[in-house]
Amino acid sequence: MKITKVETIVVNMPMIIEGTVVPKASGAPRTSMDTLLVRVDTDEGVSGWGEGFGHRIFTATKAALDSFIGPMCVGRDPTAISTLVDQLQRNLAGVGRNGPAMYALSAIDIALWDIAGKLAGLPLYRLLGGSPRKDLPAYASLLRYGEPSAVSQYVERALKRGYRHIKLHEITVPPIKAGRDTAGPDIPIMVDCNCPWTVSEAIEMAHRLKPFNLKWLEEPVWPPEDHSGLARVQAQGGISTAAGENAMLPEFKSMFEAGAITYAQPSVTKVGGVTQMRKIMALVDAFGVNVVPHSAYFGPGLIASIHCIAAMPNESLVERYDADFAVNPMHAAIHPNKEGRITVPQGPGLGIDPDPAVIAKLRVG
Numbered sequence: 001m002k003i004t005k006v007e008t009i010v011v012n013m014p015m016i017i018e019g020t021v022v023p024k025a026s027g028a029p030r031t032s033m034d035t036l037l038v039r040v041d042t043d044e045g046v047s048g049w050g051e052g053f054g055h056r057i058f059t060a061t062k063a064a065l066d067s068f069i070g071p072m073c074v075g076r077d078p079t080a081i082s083t084l085v086d087q088l089q090r091n092l093a094g095v096g097r098n099g100p101a102m103y104a105l106s107a108i109d110i111a112l113w114d115i116a117g118k119l120a121g122l123p124l125y126r127l128l129g130g131s132p133r134k135d136l137p138a139y140a141s142l143l144r145y146g147e148p149s150a151v152s153q154y155v156e157r158a159l160k161r162g163y164r165h166i167k168l169h170e171i172t173v174p175p176i177k178a179g180r181d182t183a184g185p186d187i188p189i190m191v192d193c194n195c196p197w198t199v200s201e202a203i204e205m206a207h208r209l210k211p212f213n214l215k216w217l218e219e220p221v222w223p224p225e226d227h228s229g230l231a232r233v234q235a236q237g238g239i240s241t242a243a244g245e246n247a248m249l250p251e252f253k254s255m256f257e258a259g260a261i262t263y264a265q266p267s268v269t270k271v272g273g274v275t276q277m278r279k280i281m282a283l284v285d286a287f288g289v290n291v292v293p294h295s296a297y298f299g300p301g302l303i304a305s306i307h308c309i310a311a312m313p314n315e316s317l318v319e320r321y322d323a324d325f326a327v328n329p330m331h332a333a334i335h336p337n338k339e340g341r342i343t344v345p346q347g348p349g350l351g352i353d354p355d356p357a358v359i360a361k362l363r364v365g
Contacts, residue, residue: 012034023145038104050109050111052100064104069104078115079115098270140322159182162339162341167319179212195222228260244280252264264290268305274308300350320342331355
């Protein structure tokens with residue numbers, strides 16, 4: 001079997017926004033989500049689907065795939081996953097071990113595992129050694145609103161939808177307080193800061209947030225590579241820390257050795273796909289840290305994350321970015337049920353392919 005084609009597809013999904021407050025990303029209004037889909041075709045008619053990290057950076061990831069990473073895959077055996085992705089990583093060493101090149105490789109790797117599952121007639125989580133699981137608990141990962149009233153509105157909506165864990169993307173006290181007040185004392189609340197503070201500022205904020213009984217404080221420190229500083233925040237701030245969505249395998253080892261985090265958050269569309277995710281999960285287990293993968297996306301990357309979590313010996317949470325769309329290429333596969341649990345697909349490979357009709361409707365590149 002040989003790879004015959006690697007195709008990149010960008011879809012833009014307009015969001016359904018309730019109320020008057022528009023969520024923000026990097027200070028700009030966010031009214032839609034981009035997804036970078038990657039399709040790997042073979043000469044035996046079996047195709048696999050992947051996803052490279054796409055928010056705001058999809059143009060660079062797509063260029064990396066179209067210009068040199070995709071062509072390097074053509075003619076190669078898609079079933080020799082370890083050999084192929086290792087050689088790709090070595091070939092990419094000169095262009096960096098993180099960023100768009102690795103996001104592109106992540107998409108290829110996910111698609112290769114999709115092909116492997118289809119050839120074996122097994123869902124990916126079974127191929128990875130997982131036992132049968134019908135569904136997994138999901139948490140609502142709210143967008144950033146900056147307004148207490150909007151946070152209350154979306155926390156209330158998440159609770160009505162069945163979620164029993166909620167994450168806020170806020171960096172000031174009033175919206176976080178509003179989230180806790182709305183959720184009540186028994187719902188676990190997490191806060192993702194996206195690296196805004198110095199170590200001393202993060203410790204001060206942790207003290208201010210302590211009364212809200214947070215499950216974790218996520219990426220509170222800039223730069224995110226300051227693992228010793230992150231360890232100080234956890235030790236002196238009194239709140240468990242979470243990080244890892246921007247980290248590669250060696251960085252996780254550094255975080256664990258520094259005692260920097262309680263919750264590890266590898267991102268399958270950034271870290272190198274399923275192959276690297278498996279290695280990180282093994283490392284996490286060796287250090288006795290909890291793993292709750294980052295999965296703030298809506299395509300094959302989210303589905304691959306679900307399979308990776310389902311293959312773990314112990315149940316963990318699935319992050320579901322709290323955005324609604326009139327239509328999406330994966331349809332109901334990205335939606336939790338009324339009990340706040342998300343289904344583990346049982347078909348071969350990822351268990352679901354993106355809908356070509358929806359792709360045709362939403363495609364922008």
